[in-house]
Amino acid sequence: MANHKSALKRIRQNKKRALHNKYYAKTMRNAVRKFRxxxxxxxxxxxxxxxxxxxxxxxxxxxxxxxxxxxxKSSLALHMNRL
Structure with a gap:
């Protein structure tokens, strides 16, 4: 376990940012799926x-x-042009 106050804060920030990034990555994957x-x-x-x-x-x-x-972007453009 972390021994410093700053290390504990860093752990909290990393969890929060990971959740934020995970949301946007999943949203992007769903949008690509919908586009395809x-x-x-x-x-x-x-x-x-x-x-x-x-x-x-x-x-x-x-x-x-x-x-x-x-x-x-390239593969989506190809898909769009093939329609």
């Missing part, structure tokens, strides 16, 4: 910019890796 399930091209075109924005924001704050965001 789309069959209407017009709806996909309308939703794609918001997907891009979400992925870029999550990469910026290191919730996901920047290359993962780029790969997801």
């Amino acid at each position: 399930a789309l069959t209407d091209k017009d709806e996909a075109i309308k939703l794609y910019p918001t997907m891009q924005k979400m992925l870029d924001k999550l990469a910026k704050v290191h919730i996901i890796h920047k290359n993962k965001a780029a790969n997801l």
